[in-house]
Amino acid sequence: MATGGYALRAYDKWQRLLLRGGKWQLRDPRAAALIRQNLGTIIDIETLKVRFRARMGGAPLGEIEESFAATLTPGDTFLIGGQVVRYEGLNELTVEVSRAPGRDPRVAVFSGTKFATSTVLADRILAILQLPAWPDLPRHTAEWLTLQREVSELPHPDRLLIESFPHDGREHLCLYGFAGRNGQQTLGLLVTKVMEERGLAPLGFVATDYATLIWGLDPVTDAAPLLDLDHLRAGLEGWLAGNAVMKRSFRNVALISGLIERSHQGRRKSGRQATFSSDILYDTLVKYDPNHLMLRITRDEAMRGMVDFSRIEQMLTRIAGRIDTRRLDRLSPLSAPLFLEPGKVPVQGAGRERLAEDAARALLREAGLD
Amino acid sequence: MSLDFFFGPARLTALASGALFWAEERLLCVSDLHFGKSERLARRGGTLLPPYETRATLERLDRDLDRVAAKVVVCLGDSFDDLAAAEGMEEDNRLWLARLMAGRDWIWIAGNHDPGPLDLGGSHRGEVARSGLVFRHEGGGAGFEVSGHFHPKASLAGRGAKPCFLIGKTRLILPAYGTYTGGMPADDRLFDPLLGAGARAILTGQKPLLIPRPTR
Numbered sequence: 280m281a282t283g284g285y286a287l288r289a290y291d292k293w294q295r296l297l298l299r300g301g302k303w304q305l306r307d308p309r310a311a312a313l314i315r316q317n318l319g320t321i322i323d324i325e326t327l328k329v330r331f332r333a334r335m336g337g338a339p340l341g342e343i344e345e346s347f348a349a350t351l352t353p354g355d356t357f358l359i360g361g362q363v364v365r366y367e368g369l370n371e372l373t374v375e376v377s378r379a380p381g382r383d384p385r386v387a388v389f390s391g392t393k394f395a396t397s398t399v400l401a402d403r404i405l406a407i408l409q410l411p412a413w414p415d416l417p418r419h420t421a422e423w424l425t426l427q428r429e430v431s432e433l434p435h436p437d438r439l440l441i442e443s444f445p446h447d448g449r450e451h452l453c454l455y456g457f458a459g460r461n462g463q464q465t466l467g468l469l470v471t472k473v474m475e476e477r478g479l480a481p482l483g484f485v486a487t488d489y490a491t492l493i494w495g496l497d498p499v500t501d502a503a504p505l506l507d508l509d510h511l512r513a514g515l516e517g518w519l520a521g522n523a524v525m526k527r528s529f530r531n532v533a534l535i536s537g538l539i540e541r542s543h544q545g546r547r548k549s550g551r552q553a554t555f556s557s558d559i560l561y562d563t564l565v566k567y568d569p570n571h572l573m574l575r576i577t578r579d580e581a582m583r584g585m586v587d588f589s590r591i592e593q594m595l596t597r598i599a600g601r602i603d604t605r606r607l608d609r610l611s612p613l614s615a616p617l618f619l620e621p622g623k624v625p626v627q628g629a630g631r632e633r634l635a636e637d638a639a640r641a642l643l644r645e646a647g648l649d
Numbered sequence: 650m651s652l653d654f655f656f657g658p659a660r661l662t663a664l665a666s667g668a669l670f671w672a673e674e675r676l677l678c679v680s681d682l683h684f685g686k687s688e689r690l691a692r693r694g695g696t697l698l699p700p701y702e703t704r705a706t707l708e709r710l711d712r713d714l715d716r717v718a719a720k721v722v723v724c725l726g727d728s729f730d731d732l733a734a735a736e737g738m739e740e741d742n743r744l745w746l747a748r749l750m751a752g753r754d755w756i757w758i759a760g761n762h763d764p765g766p767l768d769l770g771g772s773h774r775g776e777v778a779r780s781g782l783v784f785r786h787e788g789g790g791a792g793f794e795v796s797g798h799f800h801p802k803a804s805l806a807g808r809g810a811k812p813c814f815l816i817g818k819t820r821l822i823l824p825a826y827g828t829y830t831g832g833m834p835a836d837d838r839l840f841d842p843l844l845g846a847g848a849r850a851i852l853t854g855q856k857p858l859l860i861p862r863p864t865r
Binding site: 537538539559560563564566567568571632634635636638639642643645646 | 696697698699701702704705805806828829847852854855856858859860861
């Protein structure tokens with residue numbers, strides 16, 4: 280912090296550490312509290328409290344993730360504490376809502392801890408899926424799997440099942456790779472990159488332990504060409520530049536190191552406090568200081584935790600090109616849980632541009648300005 | 650990528666970067682560059698941000714100037730995060746800026762962050778009128794007015810919040826051009842009296858997009 284990177288070069292008068300009597304000391308002793316609070320940080324999801332709107336502060340209902348709250352506009356409804364509520368506005372750090380029974384709600388998301396399932400467990404699950412019937416499983420699970428077998432098929436250990444279907448005005452592609460959450464996430468990044476190159480306009484994806492769901496504007500009828508191992512590996516080489524997973528890792532690194540701050544015990548974030556988009560900082564550092572310590576840490580973090588490319592290699596070797604693309608007219612039972620999965624990763628590309636242009640045209644037409 | 654529109658007597662061009670070009674006058678206008686923001690925050694004991702935003706902003710300005718071959722440049726105020734930031738600008742950035750200024754009629758309009766004259770050449774003005782338009786930092790005056798100050802931004806399905814131009818009948822508000830600049834939502838009621846009904850917005854980004862100004 281005193282000698283490294285840009286801190287010394289640009290701000291020699293404002294270093295964080297100071298050499299005093301042969302010992303390094305904090306320049307500002309008040310910073311010690313902040314650093315101690317950051318030691319051993321486990322990055323949690325920022326949440327906001329939800330209350331009914333009332334003069335003296337209504338009954339608390341629970342908490343929602345800040346990232347979800349940020350997507351709400353007054354009038355939106357969502358589900359919390361077993362009831363449908365209407366978003367009224369944000370008061371300080373509390374989300375104020377009113378009752379709105381009978382409305383069609385959005386689902387507030389909560390992400391739990393995310394550990395990838397091991398290969399052994401994934402193999403066992405795949406073996407179970409091959410059984411002719413599942414008398415040992417709970418009835419609803421057995422029915423769920425039976426339905427999947429009826430309308431599509433169940434994933435097979437030596438093949439890769441890919442489903443393609445329209446849902447809610449978007450085209451979807453679901454890849455059942457069973458490569459663990461991190462592997463499936465990397466698969467999502469790499470496949471959407473190939474899709475972007477081929478003009479298939481992907482908009483985003485989400486991964487679970489067993490599948491990756493990609494949505495976009497154009498249908499994919501033959502997914503096999505998207506899964507060429509060499510091509511995917513080449514994509515991995517270039518993937519460091521500006522992807523969402525890297526940015527998310529960077530955000531955590533930046534929080535722990537104190538580059539950006541979050542509210543701490545006893546300190547409230549006020550509206551006027553300068554907060555900086557970690558994405559902009561990431562882009563700036565990548566451009567001007569690509570070997571900065573923070574970026575090296577981010578890369579290590581991402582490679583260790585989130586990439587898990589070896590699982591994808593294993594999976595593609597195992598299936599050896601046996602890829603079944605099923606075109607369905609609606610979502611399948613096995614893909615349904617992915618729609619409720621938090622941690623959706625947006626793909627910034629031609630698809631989003633097309634969407635924005637359409638939205639702009641529609642707004643102009645509505646306002647009679649075109 | 651750019652988008653042409655009419656404002657009062659002028660046909661103007663919104664560039665995707667957030668700059669405004671007036672082809673007839675060969676005039677490029679940018680607002681709220683906030684050079685030296687990271688340096689000022691560091692000086693005041695705030696967060697130590699990567700100090701490259703001045704370079705990033707200069708790079709975009711260089712590209713825009715080159716593309717449109719502007720003869721006149723109007724910086725609509727808050728060009729520097731404060732006066733000390735103007736003095737403390739690094740030597741290579743200062744030379745870069747000097748190179749951009751060379752051979753051009755460069756006008757610094759005073760903003761609330763940089764109210765005094767700067768030791769940088771060019772002319773320093775409170776406001777400037779030109780062929781039927783008037784340029785000032787904070788909008789709200791008479792005439793067909795081009796201003797900055799508010800850093801408006803708006804979002805659209807498919808895109809996150811992006812800096813945007815706001816266009817009323819007699820007032821045009823520019824987005825902030827600086828790299829580390831936050832923003833005020835375009836639907837803020839503060840803009841209602843400034844822009845009047847039927848205002849439009851142009852979103853910056855890969856391609857500038859025209860939409861009706863969002864309202865609450």
